[in-house]
Amino acid sequence: MTSTLKRLLALLAVFSLVIAACGSDSGDDSADGESTEDNTADDSDSSGADDSDTVELTQGGTLDEVLARGKVNCGVSGQAVAFSQTQADGSITGLDADFCRAVAAAVFGDAEAVELKPLSATDRFTAVQTGEVDVLMRNTTWTQSRDTEVGMDFGPTTYYDGQQMMARESDGFSADSGFADLEGSIVCTNAGTTTEKNISEGAAAAGVEITLNTSDDWDAVVQTFIDGACDVLTTDGSGLVGRKATQQPDGENWVIFPAQPISKEPLGPTYGQNDSQWADIINWTVYATIIADEKGVTSANVDDMLANGDDEVKRLLGGADDELQSGMGLSGDAFYQVIKQMGNYDEIFARHLNEVGIKREGSANARWNEGGLIYAPPAR
Numbered sequence: 058m059t060s061t062l063k064r065l066l067a068l069l070a071v072f073s074l075v076i077a078a079c080g081s082d083s084g085d086d087s088a089d090g091e092s093t094e095d096n097t098a099d100d101s102d103s104s105g106a107d108d109s110d111t112v113e114l115t116q117g118g119t120l121d122e123v124l125a126r127g128k129v130n131c132g133v134s135g136q137a138v139a140f141s142q143t144q145a146d147g148s149i150t151g152l153d154a155d156f157c158r159a160v161a162a163a164v165f166g167d168a169e170a171v172e173l174k175p176l177s178a179t180d181r182f183t184a185v186q187t188g189e190v191d192v193l194m195r196n197t198t199w200t201q202s203r204d205t206e207v208g209m210d211f212g213p214t215t216y217y218d219g220q221q222m223m224a225r226e227s228d229g230f231s232a233d234s235g236f237a238d239l240e241g242s243i244v245c246t247n248a249g250t251t252t253e254k255n256i257s258e259g260a261a262a263a264g265v266e267i268t269l270n271t272s273d274d275w276d277a278v279v280q281t282f283i284d285g286a287c288d289v290l291t292t293d294g295s296g297l298v299g300r301k302a303t304q305q306p307d308g309e310n311w312v313i314f315p316a317q318p319i320s321k322e323p324l325g326p327t328y329g330q331n332d333s334q335w336a337d338i339i340n341w342t343v344y345a346t347i348i349a350d351e352k353g354v355t356s357a358n359v360d361d362m363l364a365n366g367d368d369e370v371k372r373l374l375g376g377a378d379d380e381l382q383s384g385m386g387l388s389g390d391a392f393y394q395v396i397k398q399m400g401n402y403d404e405i406f407a408r409h410l411n412e413v414g415i416k417r418e419g420s421a422n423a424r425w426n427e428g429g430l431i432y433a434p435p436a437r
């Protein structure tokens with residue numbers, strides 16, 4: 058049976074569960090702006106989905122399908138500033154988009170052998186289940202329900218984020234604001250996200266009444282905030298920083314709070330579960346960029362490092378007989394191509410996130426040996 062057929066059969070079996078699980082994780086049922094209490098009730102309903110052991114998505118063979126197709130299909134947002142942002146010419150730029158290209162460089166030696174497919178938060182997991190995309194690089198948070206009942210597997214975190222809120226200083230908000238200041242506010246965010254659920258749970262726990270307004274279209278949500286129909290906008294902190302940097306009108310001061318985010322949002326690649334070879338390829342593509350950063354291998358010096366780097370660097374770049382990429386179904390120089398064409402983790406990060414004022418230093422996204430969490434296992 059081809060893996061596509063297996064995937065379709067598995068999909069039929071779990072389709073309704075996946076929808077329910079996406080709802081449970083995302084709080085979709087709150088999309089019509091129900092009260093906080095109602096959202097909480099919905100969550101307990103769907104987390105009671107005890108048939109989650111019926112998810113048996115066997116999805117081996119993704120690499121063969123990708124090779125036969127000649128390109129990687131990679132799901133992105135298209136509306137996430139600095140992560141995957143659609144430009145006027147139709148191109149999509151950002152950290153997530155570049156990790157899609159890195160996978161294409163690893164598989165095909167060509168970072169352009171990729172189709173970036175914009176997906177809404179609500180549609181993203183179904184797109185993986187149906188095989189529309191091979192991998193998601195869509196500011197997607199690794200959560201327990203997505204990892205289990207939704208049928209995903211997750212790769213290394215490429216950006217440690219956390220949910221925050223943004224509001225106007227002229228409305229009395231400041232960088233010191235918190236849940237207590239939300240009483241009576243209209244809070245807007247996009248549907249199908251962890252964001253909806255965190256804000257509902259947090260407000261209920263703080264005993265604060267909010268009205269939650271959600272939409273599938275993040276650009277539209279931001280516009281509603283700009284138009285003044287929402288008091289507060291909430292999402293991953295990086296998304297707020299990106300929008301403040303690019304859309305804050307002259308004369309207004311948007312403030313982001315609280316300083317300590319209200320949730321953990323580890324963002325990274327996700328793909329259909331039970332395809333170990335494909336998982337290895339995605340994971341080690343990301344790890345290769347992290348090891349290269351740690352070892353000082355950049356797009357500018359990678360040729361020199363291939364010949365003169367230490368033993369681990371030579372293995373990773375394919376310049377040594379004991380390289381490990383061939384065993385994964387890639388060519389020995391797969392990660393040389395990644396670094397040459399896309400750069401190491403730091404180059405990718407700086408290219409997009411420094412632009413909107415986000416730095417690694419002092420954050421969880423710093424190198425592990427500089428106080429952060431960006432760490433890769435050894436290439437051995």
Ligand SMILES: N[C@@H](CCC(=O)N[C@@H](CS)C(=O)NCC(=O)O)C(=O)O
Pocket residue numbers: 134135136137138176177178195196197198247249250251252273274275276292293295296297322324
């Ligand atoms: N990380 C959260 C939120 C992801 C999310 O969708 N964030 C918004 C705000 S940055 C976004 O990307 N919107 C763009 C879109 O929906 O296309 C999740 O995985 O649920």
